[in-house]
Amino acid sequence: MKNRRRRGGAFPPRNHDHRLCMNRALNKAAAICKKRGARLTDLRRRVFEIVWAGHKPQGAYHILEALRRRHGGAQPPTVYRALDFLLEQGLIHRLESLNSYVGCSVPEVIHAGQFLICGNCGLAAEINDKRIDEAVRDGAAEAGFAVAKRTIEVEGLCPFCQQAERSAANG
Ligand SMILES: [Zn+2]
Ligand SMILES: [Zn+2]
Ligand SMILES: [Zn+2]
Structure with missing residues (x-):
């Protein structure tokens, strides 16, 4: 059994390969959505990727800005709808104190x-x-x-x- 109490264990090492985190998260998200018959559309997937860009919570405004780089005309309601979907599926969390969103590493567990x-x-x-x-x-x-x-x-x-x-x- 791996020791979860190890110092700093909850924080990923600074120089870890974050692409692996992202890929793992994306694969889990896709599998969960498929199992539930929920549609992980391109746009929802893109918003998920933006939220997962690092291990730092992202605000809705930043997410919108990043989304517009690919989906030019994206409006705030589009982002909020995608975020609501991801929250409902338990793929991300909302942090009230920061008014921002962060990816969930264990979405398979409620x-x-x-x-x-x-x-x-x-x-x-x-x-x-x-x-x-x-x-x-x-x-x-x-x-x-x-x-x-x-x-x-x-x-x-x-x-x-x-x-x-x-x-x-x-x-
Ligand atoms: Zn710090
Ligand atoms: Zn990472
Ligand atoms: Zn979580």
Whole structure:
């Protein structure tokens, strides 16, 4: 069993081959859509690729700008409809605190998602810790609270930015 608690484990190494991440994500998305009979149109696929361009959440405006490079006349509603589709299929997550979207690495599993967001470089890593999910559910149940959305967003400093700070401090 691989050790998920390893330091920085949720954050992909800086120099990893991101094309592999993208390909894996695209293949999963295509398979999931096919299985559900949902149509991953060219445009939806393109929006998905833009969201997945890195491990940094992307705002709708940036997505629209990037989309227009290929789909010239794309209007905001087009982007929002594509984003809604991707959200419904669980292929991406919406981060409320940043008003932006990020690709999901485990779309095959239904989950709320917990995110560690770097306030310095903007990297976001998804962790799916059942214990956190259960604690939220139990706490809400004890309070008699009906939960609508369980996505958790934690802000801080990613391992790379901490490392940069340490080396800067050490001269
Ligand atoms: Zn990657
Ligand atoms: Zn996810
Ligand atoms: Zn960072």
